[in-house]
Amino acid sequence: MNHRWWWLAPGALIAWAVFGRGWQPPSTSRLPVVRGAGATFPAPLYQxxxxxxxxxxxxSLSYQPLNSGQGAAQLVAGLVDFAGSDRDPSTGLxxxxxxxxxxxxxxxxxxIAVAYNLPNCRLRLTRAQLRLILNGRIHNYQQLGCAPSPITVVVRSDSSSGTTANLLAYLQHRGGTWHSSAVDSVASNEAMATSLVRQPGAMGYLETVYLNGRRGLQTAALQNLAGTFVAPDxxxxxxxxxxxxxxxxxxxxxxxxxxxMPRRGLGAKGSVLKRAITYGLSDSGQASARTMGYAALPAVVLQYARRRLEAWQP
Known part of the structure; x- marks a missing residue:
């Protein structure tokens, strides 16, 4: 079984044929407002x-895009009803x-793309090269085979960012400082995209959905475990x-x-949240995600998610 799916519970591969047959519009009187916060990656989709x-x-549901760590903190503190997270136990949940x-x-x-603002420069980066860029030892595009231009590294400002956690997992970072002090920092994926567009020579990392419509940015092909350099298409x-x-x-x-979300204690809010996730995992909800540039959930993962949701009794 794919090692990426280690979190699938036993029996999760059973087809859930009865899921997604549609829903009946509920009575809208006195339905509670459900509030969430967390990762910025899925925020446009949730909206x-x-x-x-x-x-x-x-x-009525709302979502505040902060980052994975801040969303978790607000959920544990009881300030929101659910959190969005791009982190799992392998990346520091x-x-x-x-x-x-x-x-x-x-x-x-x-x-997650390594994006940069330098036209006519096509980068193919190994893990080692990306580490050297982040810690400042590679500081000019000329060192990577492109025209001379200083590299301005941009990172996420909060260490609890799920995007950062996934980047460090890819880099096989073992702890401690992972970037030089001479970097710019931003608070979100949206802010990262804006910063990269505004700064010629800037390089950072962000989910690819935030590259939509930003034609001035390029993305690096990264080396995978097979040794192949692959772009994020x-x-x-x-x-x-x-x-x-x-x-x-x-x-x-x-x-x-x-x-x-909490397994228990949400009451009527739990019913609203369950309806919302039911829609998100439906064929219609997943198709909407794909039109926005998100990836399709593999069938086995989608079945697993639907089964867990159906079994939830908030």
């Missing part, structure tokens, strides 16, 4: 899903999210999710995004 649900089912108290459901996936991302990084065609820096 679209929640807008659809407001119109079709009268459900909050240890307080034990499975007995919290339910985690994968709802979408995608790629749709096919390569899907191969990585459905197979793993050892496939020669797989883009090596991909991530799932999860919704995390």
């Amino acid at each position: 679209r899903w929640f807008s659809v649900l407001q119109v079709r089912q009268g459900l 909050d240890t307080r999210f034990d499975d007995s108290q919290w339910l985690r459901i994968p709802v979408t996936a995608g790629a 749709d096919t390569a991302v899907q191969i990585a999710l459905e197979q793993d990084e050892s496939d020669p065609g797989a883009y090596p820096l991909t991530t799932y995004s999860w919704l995390v």
Whole structure:
């Protein structure tokens, strides 16, 4: 079995044929507002899903894009009803999210790109080269075979960022300082994209959905475990999710995004949240995600997510 799916519970591969047959619009009187916070990667998708649900089912949900760590902190503190997270135990999921108290459901996936602002420069980067760029030892594009231009490294400002956690997992970072002090820092994927566009020579990392419409940016081909340099296109991302990084065609820096919620205690809010996730995992919700540039959940993962959601009794 694909090692990326280690988190699939026993029996999760059973087809859930009865899922997704549709829903009946609920009564909209006195439905509670459900609030969430967390990862910025899935935020545009959640906003679209929640807008659809407001119109079709009268459900009210909101989501504040902070980062994975801040969303987890707000959820544990009882400030929100659910959190969005791009982190799992392999990338430092909050240890307080034990499975007995919290339910985690994968709802979408995608790629993290190493993006940069230098036209006419095509980069193919090994892990070692990317480490050297981040720690400042490679500081000019000329060292990478392009025209001379200083590299301005841009990183996420909060160490609890899920995007950063996935980048460090790809780099096989073992702890300690991972970038030089001479970097710019930003708070979100959106801010990263804006910073890269505005600074010629800038280089950073962000989920590819935030590259949509930003034609001035290039993306590096990264070396996977098979030794192949692969760009973050749709096919390569899907191969990585459905197979793993050892496939020669797989883009090596991909991530799932999860919704995390209490197993018990949400009451009527839990019913609203369950309806919302049901829509997100439906064929319609997943198709909407793909039109926005998110990756399709592999069939086995989608079945697993639907089964966990169906069994949840909030």
